[in-house]
Each structure stands twice: as C-alpha cells, then as structure tokens.
Amino acid sequence: MASCTICLPALMMLVLDLNTVESVWPLPQKLAISEERYPLSPTHFNFYYGEDQASIMTDCSLLDSAFTRYFPLIFPDLTSGNGVLPSTEEKAFSLVVTMNQKDCDGYPNEGSSERYQLNVSAGQAVLNSDTVWGALRGLETFSQLVQQDEDGTYFINKTEIEDFPSFQYRGILLDTSRHFLPLKAILNTLDAMAYSKFNVFHWHIVDDPSFPYQSRTFPDLSSKGAYHPMSHIYTQSDVRRVLTHARLRGIRVIPEFDSPGHTQSWGKGQPNLLTPCYKGSSPSGKFGPINPASALSYTFMSQFLKEVTSVFPDPYLHLGGDEVNFSCWQSNPDVRAFMQKMGFGRDYTKLESFYMENIVNITSNLNKTSIVWQDVFDYHERIPKDTILHIWKGLPAQYKAEMSRMTKAGHRVLLGAPWYINHIAYGQDWRISYNVQPLNFPGTEEQKKLVIGGEVSMWGEYVDATNLSPRLWPRACAAAERLWSDESQTRSAEAAFPRLQAFRCSLLRRGVRAEPLSPGHCRDEYRGI
C-alpha cells in the first residue's frame, strides 16, 4: 500500500473528473443532481415493485429479466471482488418501480410511452413510469447514475429526473445483405442500443448481394440467394431470438424488404420475379428490378409479405423503393408494352409508382404501416397519407427542403440523411452527427410534429462483424442524444464531449467494443481482441 502515496493523486483526479461529469447519456429532459450522495452495496441492494403493484406485477418477466440484467451493470466489479468492501455507513438501498399500465407481455410500438420519473433519495430510489418501456429507460438511467469512488465503493447522488424522448422513433439500421452479420453481432448491437436509448432496429435484411432471411414460404430465396445456404442465413428461430432480445430491451424490430430495386439476390431463388434485361431483341441473361408488368410479381409479393408481417410483430414494415434503375425495364419489350397499355408514355417513374402503390396496398391490407425511402415520394406524390417517408439523400439544404415538402403534403417523416455513419472520416466526426437539428426546416408547427424521428444507418459495403461495433459505437451515440434529449440543452458538442467519453468507457465495461474519441484511457479497457 505504500506505493499508493504515489498513485493516489492520479486516481483521485480521474474519479473527480468522472464525478463532475453529469454521467447520463443521452441527457435526461429534466435532471437535478445534488452533492449529497449515498453509498450502495451490492449485498444490500434490491429491486422492488411498488406496494400497490405487487399483485399485478407478479408475472412481469420482462422487468424481472431487466433487473437481472441491470444488477451486474450497476455493480460491474461484483465478480472481481472489488467494490464490495463493507462500509460502516452501509445501509440497504432499494429501487422501487411503479407503473401505471400493467401490460408486460406486448411489443413496443409507435405509441408506447417511454416517459419516466426517477427520484433518488436516502436508502431508496423511486422509478415511476406509464409503461414497462418507460421503466426500462429509467433503469438504464439509474444504472448510469451509480458510480464508484476511489476505494471502489459504489454510490449514487441525490437525484431528481423527469424524462421522455424528444422523438418517438430513434433507430439504427444494420445491413445484413452486403455482409452477413452473425446473430451475436446483432444481439450485441441491440444491447448497446438499449444503453443509448435507441428504440428501433431497422433490419435491412436482404438486398442485391445476398438474401439471408430464411423464408417459410419460399425457402429457395435463401438456399439460392444467401452467401451460403447453411451458415449465412437467419432461420426463423434466429429471427425470433432477435425479436425477443429486442423486446426485452424495449426495441422495435422493423424489417426492410426493399423492392423493386436492390433485389438481385431474390432472383436466384425465385424464377420469373426479376425483369429480364434485353440486348437489342434478345434477353442478355442479366436481370433488373422486380418485373412490374407481370401479375406473378404481385402474387409473389402478397404471399411473401403475408409471411413477413406474420413473423415480425411491429405495425411498421419498410418497403424500400429506392434507387430503381430504369435501363433494364426500358430494354424489355414486355415492360414497354405494359407501359403503353397503362398509358405511362416513356415515364418510367410512373411504372415504379404503379409498382409501389400495389405493394403499399398489399401492406395496408395486411394492417401494416408502410415506410418507404424518399425516392417513392419524389416520383409520385399520390401515395397514401399514412405512408412514412424515410429521407436518405442530400446535403442539409436538400434534405431540409425535402422535409418541408413531405410534411406539407401531410406525410410523417423519418430523417436518415445526416446519419449515414458507414461513411467514415478521420477524427471526431461524431460532432457532425451531434450538430444535426432535425426540426430546423421551413414549416409550421404542425409540419414539425410530423417528424417522427431519425435513424442512424450502417450500410454494409465495408462493414462486417470484424469492424461493426467500433464503427457504430460511440459514433451512433451522437444521434441517440439528438433524438432523445432536449435540443436546447444539448447544443454544444464541446460540452457533451466529456460526458460522451465517460459513456464510451461504460460501454467498454459492458462489453461493447466502442472505439476511442481522442487520446486517453478507460479504467477498464476492452478486454477482447
């Protein structure tokens, strides 16, 4: 211990730094932390349901498993023996959870309240929420409030929090077609999403390069279209595992089955689905987008989407509709004949609109809300009002103008354009993500209300399990705060920086391979390789 005369000053500085930082990420809407602090001991800590709740909450397995999950997150050194030093001040501490609604068994959806209140005082913290989803968010916040002092003793400051998300839709897109992502990588991403209060996993599950979704109805799609029919697929039980893992963390899973473009891999297992391209008067052997001139295409899509909507419980379904290349359609005589018959002239955007309208109708007949990429709106303003439009293109000036146009037309809008974080650059590019202002576009208050949220995209051209986590975390955290927190309190990336650094270290401690933001260190570095 003699040597500690040397090391103490350094350690104390570190701990003090952490203490002076408001350590919750994303920043709660209303947060008051006072100097007064209470020690916590893992051996004298309990989760309780509020007294009047005990009867109705006896079988809330969702919260029970959240308690199990959060206990070691709150007391990370439990297994190493540190931090369990008996303290003379040791007192029991409990976290009491009360909820206004008792539904524990459902899935989160767009209407789910995530609001919660958390009051930490001597011996007790009270967590109050409307729903179990709000309770999950409050638990996460609570776990971030618990810190360790220089002796490893856990403590929490007296705190009052009232919190709710600024945007109801806070998503992350993973692309499992350009590279297959093993289930483990997806589940780990869901964990990290919960730590940053993301609530939608947009699963861009299939695309041109591969079709890893194993369909019950059309097994050839993956057996012929996946990179490998046995090892590079998501079976139905894999999908259920993702859904369950996400639900337990209050995360919605919205699958995307992008069509009519981005479907090269579909064609391998589903003959006659894609448009045969022509070279002069004969087929070239290549294929283009789904054939919109063939009735078979719609029959297939109805059957397939019927399966999809029964597998994925979320009320939303992403239908894609982006980047359709018209040259193959133009080359095909049957498609040209169809154009003529429909009176579309030479305007292939009309043909795409025709296709999308059919797919959107199929989807609404299955009682699902459609999300489509902005291209569909750009081509065709006459799409059903309840269709959600996903913006992905352009510089700020362009996407802001697009948001104005879309919301003016009465559509709900989802902002993805500024958060394509598969695009990497040297240095602290998280600041750019952080400075995005989703509501800063010309429009009325009513229009602004139509912005349901935003999404971080991690497209897969250069990303697989080897580099997904460090590319995603903590860079995605910038958008997480922008979408959850009050913009007026979180304008400065500079002010957020130390808090984000602390959060990044806690991600590491929780097993998320989050990359560094600047030179420095974490007490617990990433232990894997």
Next chain:
Amino acid sequence: MLPFAIVSLLVTVSQGCGRHSGDPDTAVESSYGSLWPLPQEVRFSSLSLKIRGSSFQIWDADESSAGPSCSLLKNAYRRYYEYMFPNERTKGHTNGFADPSELSQLHVWITSSDSECDGYPVVTSDESYELSVNQTYAVLKAPKVWGALRGLETFSQLLYEDEYGARNINLTEISDFPRFQHRGVLLDTSRHFLPIKVILANLEAMAMNKFNVFHWHIVDDPSFPYLSRTFPQLSQMGAYHPYTHVYTPADVKMIIEFARLRGIRVVPEFDTPGHTQSWGKGQKDLLTPCYSGPTPSGTFGPVNPILNTTYDFMNLLFKEISAVFPDPYVHLGGDEVDFKCWKSNPDITKFMEQHSFGEDYSKLESFYIQKLLDIVTSTQKGYMIWQEVFDNGVKLKPDTLIHVWKGNQQQYQNEMAKITLSGYKTFLSTPWYLNRISYGQDWTSLYRADPHNFTGTDEQKKLVIGGEACMWGEYVDSTNLMPRMWPRASAVGERLWSAKDVTDVNDAYSRLSKHRCRMVERGIQAQSLFSSFCRHEYKGI
C-alpha cells in the same frame, strides 16, 4: 519431374468472397490463388494433391542444420499445422506407404551451417527460401530459419478447399525473397494503451503478411507505459495508470520473444526531445520550463537540452533500453520539436548566446540530438530517426536510417532523393499512415505507393531499405486497432515484399479478399474489402 508451366489455377470455391456484383473490375479471379504477398517466382502445375490433417506432418529434413533442438521451428510447425488444419482432431501420423495423390510431408531444410535458430532477426537477415511441392512430399529450403518461417507461411497459403471441404494443394515451385529488407508496422502505445493481447495478435497478423519489423512507438506526450527498471517513476507517474496501463520488463520480454519466433524485429522508439510531456511527470527537471514573460508559466516544453543532468539521465535510460531490446537499432524520434517554449526560457536564451546559435533553434535541437547520438552510439546501437533530424542538418553516422513521414507525394519523393543523394539509408512511411481513414477501398492507394518512385540513380535506390505502415493512436485502441490495420497493412506488405512489377490491382483484390478471409479464419479481426462473405466469418463481437 513433371513439366511445370504457369497455368491458371481455377480455385472455384475455397474461401469464398466471390460476389461483388456491380463492380466488374474486381470480378477477376487471380491465377495465383490466395498467395499474399505474391512470391517472386511461382510456377503452378494444374495437378493437385489431397492434403489431410490426419496424415500430414512437417519434418526437419535430414540434411537440415536446424535440429530437433530448434524450438523456433518446432513452434512454427505447430502453428502452421493448426492454421492449416484448425479442426483436426485425429493425431498426426504417417501410414507408411505413399499415396501418390496425397501430400503427406513437408521437409524443412535449413541449408547454411548456422541456422540462426537461437538468434534474433536483424536488418540483414536472409529471408529467402525455395519451396517445392512434389508428389507425396514437399521441400522447403532456406539458408536460415527466417526464410523457413516465410516459406511456411507461403506453404500454408497454397492450401485450398474443394467443394467437399477437403484440402488440396497443387504441385508448385516457388523461389522467393523480399524486395525490401525493412518491412515494418508501427504501433503507438502512448496515445492509447494497447493490451499485450492486441500487440501479440498484431504480431501474428504481421507474420501472415511477411512483415519483419515491429516499430514500437512505446511512449509519447500522453502517457509513458514503459516500466523502466532504472527510472520506475517514469511510468509510475507518467502512465495512464501505474499498474493496469504499463508494460513491465516481463511483458516486453515476452513480446520480443513472441516476435522473434515469427522472424520479427522489435525496434523501440523513445522519441525526444519533443513528444515527451509524459516523461516530465516522473523525471523532475527533464523538460524545459516554459516562461510567460519573466516567470515560469507552469507548463513544460521539450527535453531541456542545456542541462548536464538531462544527458546523465539519457545515458542511463538508453543503457537500459539497449539491454532490454536486443535489436541493433533503436528509433530516436526527433520529430516535431516545438521551439516556442525554448524561446520563452531565459536560461536557454543565454545558452543560445553562449554557443553563438543566434536565433536558430534548430541548431539547439542539433546540439541535443548530437549529444544523444553519441550516447546511443556508446551503447553499441545504431539508430533510426524521423526525417526532421536530417532536414535540420544534424551530423549523423553514415549508417543512420532516416524515416520519411512528411509531405505529399512530390515532397516525400524529393526527400527520398535528397536523403539518398547524401548517401544515407532511408525508409518510407508517408503514404502509409493507416490511422488516416476514409470511406471506401483506400487500400488501393496504399498499394500503388512505391518507395522507389523518386528521381535517383540505381545506387540511390539501393539505399532505400523499405517502409513502414504507421497506426498512430489518437483514435485507435484495442477496440478498433485490428480491423483498421488489416487488411489495409497487407497492401503495404505486398508492396514491400513482392517484385516491383506486381501492381495489378484487380489481381491483388482477388488474392487479398481470400487472404483476409484466411486471416479471419485464423482469428484476426481483418475487415472486409467490399460486399462479400467469408466461409468462416469472424466469431467475436
């Protein structure tokens, strides 16, 4: 003897990575399979043999000068056996009779009388080898163990899987040697501490890419993780954490041995007089006190070059370093010295006057470096320095190695010309700062850079000993080091090993995609070049 010819090897399945639709340039299948870096001479026969883990063995050839006591080779045999047959459960044995369709033995023959088995690799080490895969057995001939290590890697790269998962190897003749002697990778363990595990994994990946120098930029401004026996307070006060974020003498020793077993030199860098903020925490009066007007500002600048105590300290420290690190070279840094603090300090101003340096602080820097070089020379080490030391006209020993890192292409090529014209040896890093990332396939520009591309005579070109891929640590730690490094550093690896005319990017893409899948299969977190898959994906998270 079968007639050998350069034929197209149609490796139809193996490690996958075949689909990259919409990118026709990359849809080329290389006739060299998955070889990386490409050997100097390869002749394939279309005739293939089966190779099975249950019967395959690697032996010392009877004539080999490295006997059963050469544990470096024994370790390598085991390592490559496990790389080649990761799932093999049956015990290796030969069944006594030779099946002509199966390759069951690799004989490793060290041909020179001194195998160098127990030595350390040095810049002049012979890494050449000849590999011949014949019916029933293969022979790997190398003058030294270092060549045998390179040849084993090449041999392991000749294996490919057929559609039934069985392993095959074609009859092959390879004659190989490196184009450049110095093929390095720099890791920076000061800006972020890198756990031992990551450093070792990186050494493994280096061996897979035939790199032979680990340039360990071990300390810098942010932290001093090197635990010095002579000056323990340097890491006690200067490391991020005095116990969890340090490299103990045992750690360093283990890393050096791990590297040696893979034919990799460990060259430590103790960068001075700048980049030394962390040194000042544990070593009083080492750094220059900066002044704000007539009073010390409380901040510190580079090493204080005017005190005798500075040189006493350096003398002891470098004595220790020269004992701890066996390599005949040490990297002394010497880059980016900020003169502001020196200028502010009245004692230094006086010293400048006494020595008639005028206002030229590079003369003061030279003064310091000169004394440091004398100290290092007295420890019997050669030295490498960053280019500024040369640029500032410091007198150098003729065998000094000058490390080029600055400028754009034109500038670094001029610098190489200038250095070699002065008769110094040099190696290049400017185009290979891998910490700088951008979207897309930036490995192609790494691949196109060539250390010989400057205007100069053949004699000048001979003075270029190689290059180094640098991974500076501002934004890199154990979470993202490996995928950021690999396979991007592989591009540098081939440039430094293979013949000058190996420049076909499409051919390289095909081989490198497979090579990266092989690295992934061996547990290296090498990221993907583009949309594609590996038969065995990375299993971690």
